[in-house]
Amino acid sequence: MFRFKREQSIVNVAGVKFGGQPGELPTVLCGTIFYQGHKVVQDEERGFFNRAAAEGLVARQAELSEETGCPAVLHLYARSIEAFLRYLDFAEEAWSGPLIIDSADPVTRGAAARLVSELGYADKTIYNSISLGTDEAEAQALKESEIDSVIILAYNPAKPGVDGTLRILETGGSVRENGLIPLARDLGMVNLLIDPGVVPLGNGAGSALRFSVVAKARLGLPVGSGIHNAVSAWPWLRHKEMTTRRCCDAAAAAMQLLSAGDFLLYGPIENADFIFPAAALADILVAEAVRDLDIWPAAGHPLQRLV
Amino acid sequence: MTYDGIRSGCFDDSWPPVRGDYTVGNPESGVAVVTLASQIRAKGAAISGPCKTENLGIEKIVANVISNCNIRFLLLCGAESKGHLPGNTLLALHRNGLDEQGRIVGSKGAIPFIQNLPPEAVRRFQEQVELINRIGLEDIEKIEELIAEYSRLAQPYPEEPFQVVRRRVAPLPVLFGEGDLILGSGVVMDTSAWLISSEG
Numbered sequence: 001m002f003r004f005k006r007e008q009s010i011v012n013v014a015g016v017k018f019g020g021q022p023g024e025l026p027t028v029l030c031g032t033i034f035y036q037g038h039k040v041v042q043d044e045e046r047g048f049f050n051r052a053a054a055e056g057l058v059a060r061q062a063e064l065s066e067e068t069g070c071p072a073v074l075h076l077y078a079r080s081i082e083a084f085l086r087y088l089d090f091a092e093e094a095w096s097g098p099l100i101i102d103s104a105d106p107v108t109r110g111a112a113a114r115l116v117s118e119l120g121y122a123d124k125t126i127y128n129s130i131s132l133g134t135d136e137a138e139a140q141a142l143k144e145s146e147i148d149s150v151i152i153l154a155y156n157p158a159k160p161g162v163d164g165t166l167r168i169l170e171t172g173g174s175v176r177e178n179g180l181i182p183l184a185r186d187l188g189m190v191n192l193l194i195d196p197g198v199v200p201l202g203n204g205a206g207s208a209l210r211f212s213v214v215a216k217a218r219l220g221l222p223v224g225s226g227i228h229n230a231v232s233a234w235p236w237l238r239h240k241e242m243t244t245r246r247c248c249d250a251a252a253a254a255m256q257l258l259s260a261g262d263f264l265l266y267g268p269i270e271n272a273d274f275i276f277p278a279a280a281l282a283d284i285l286v287a288e289a290v291r292d293l294d295i296w297p298a299a300g301h302p303l304q305r306l307v
Numbered sequence: 308m309t310y311d312g313i314r315s316g317c318f319d320d321s322w323p324p325v326r327g328d329y330t331v332g333n334p335e336s337g338v339a340v341v342t343l344a345s346q347i348r349a350k351g352a353a354i355s356g357p358c359k360t361e362n363l364g365i366e367k368i369v370a371n372v373i374s375n376c377n378i379r380f381l382l383l384c385g386a387e388s389k390g391h392l393p394g395n396t397l398l399a400l401h402r403n404g405l406d407e408q409g410r411i412v413g414s415k416g417a418i419p420f421i422q423n424l425p426p427e428a429v430r431r432f433q434e435q436v437e438l439i440n441r442i443g444l445e446d447i448e449k450i451e452e453l454i455a456e457y458s459r460l461a462q463p464y465p466e467e468p469f470q471v472v473r474r475r476v477a478p479l480p481v482l483f484g485e486g487d488l489i490l491g492s493g494v495v496m497d498t499s500a501w502l503i504s505s506e507g
Contacts, residue, residue: 106390
């Protein structure tokens with residue numbers, strides 16, 4: 001393991017801290033609820049869902065967070081603004097920590113940014129995400145909102161790999177006039193979380209791991225990813241037993257953490273039961289590995305709770 | 308059932324060359340089907356499957372279609388994938404092609420870029436297949452009727468199958484710069500070159 005020469009910033013969203021040197025802070029684990037195809041959802045367009053089942057999933061994530069010391073974030077995915085309204089109403093009652101708001105549709109994302117501002121949730125909301133696909137309308141909606149925490153998706157299809165991903169963040173590379181980091185600052189974003197964007201295995205998924213180290217060395221910002229996407233998009237694994245698939249999910253998560261990841265978008269919130277222990281294990285190993293590099297685990301770190 | 312692709316010359320034994328979430332039917336059929344965000348298992352097509360992304364997913368479709376010159380029609384059906392809009396993007400790619408940066412001209416998808424296909428592959432796609440735009444159609448019987456109808460019209464494309472060769476990534480220069488990552492005991496890493504060195 002290693003420490004970065006550059007100072008590593010720590011981002012605080014509603015009391016949950018992201019970033020720092022490897023081994024310093026426990027990994028922030030973000031479980032997604034109401035995602036496309038989620039069994040608890042009865043009507044994706046209108047946002048009807050099985051409330052009791054959803055409460056159980058959220059409570060389990062909170063319980064595992066408390067037990068392991070890895071902070072948790074609730075990642076809300078919605079197909080429409082009507083659905084967002086219902087999901088946010090649910091989250092207000094069932095969840096006290098930070099929220100990620102997310103949709104595949106930029107118009108819905110922009111509307112959600114306005115909605116959380118009107119409802120008074122902006123200070124605990126992380127917008128997912130600013131990317132190459134962010135157009136003027138979405139940028140304006142985010143700028144006019146009260147949100148100041150954002151995930152920056154650094155995926156650069158015009159120049160894949162570590163260098164291309166850095167360029168899209170810093171300068172916009174060959175496809176944008178300015179970088180996504182300057183854009184985020186222009187939009188009033190204070191807390192920046194970097195996500196390299198994980199493509200399928202065979203298309204360069206592994207570069208997300210090296211990018212995580214390079215981005216922290218160069219930018220000093222918190223980095224994380226949805227590396228579970230590489231696992232779920234792997235056709236060979238799809239027909240294997242659930243235990244096999246879960247082992248691969250946990251292994252991928254641990255590899256991201258060994259590669260200096262500060263947070264994980266770990267996918268379906270049902271996966272909390274095996275992701276939290278895997279992440280806690282990785283956090284302990286990393287913390288132990290950097291003991292003599294003058295890095296000390298923060299209060300409540302899994303090293304102090306579970307060993 | 309086996310198909311003698313070498314004898315026919317329209318596809319080789321390794322077709323389809325790119326792995327993905329699809330079903331291979333009769334490779335001698337003239338129709339390929341993209342069901343977008345819907346899971347529809349229609350019969351009669353050479354290949355059929357969903358496509359949820361406006362970049363990598365589309366690359367795979369193009370690579371698998373142009374490597375079989377029996378395929379002359381690409382049927383777009385099923386529900387569009389919100390935000391990503393792969394259906395809209397396929398239509399735009401076929402109609403307008405790429406700009407110099409690899410962006411699919413006219414696509415309304417979020418990140419519509421092609422990174423792994425040479426320009427000739429896109430031109431071949433535009434020439435070899437006709438797109439049948441039935442986005443939103445999920446009725447399996449109607450889809451199978453369309454497959455049968457267009458398959459009857461199809462004649463093999465009069466050229467060799469087009470095999471897409473993956474581009475090689477240029478190697479990084481291996482010069483040690485600043486040791487910006489400390490591993491202890493005098494060992495540092497230069498993360499831009501991804502080199503580890505021992506100081507002193």
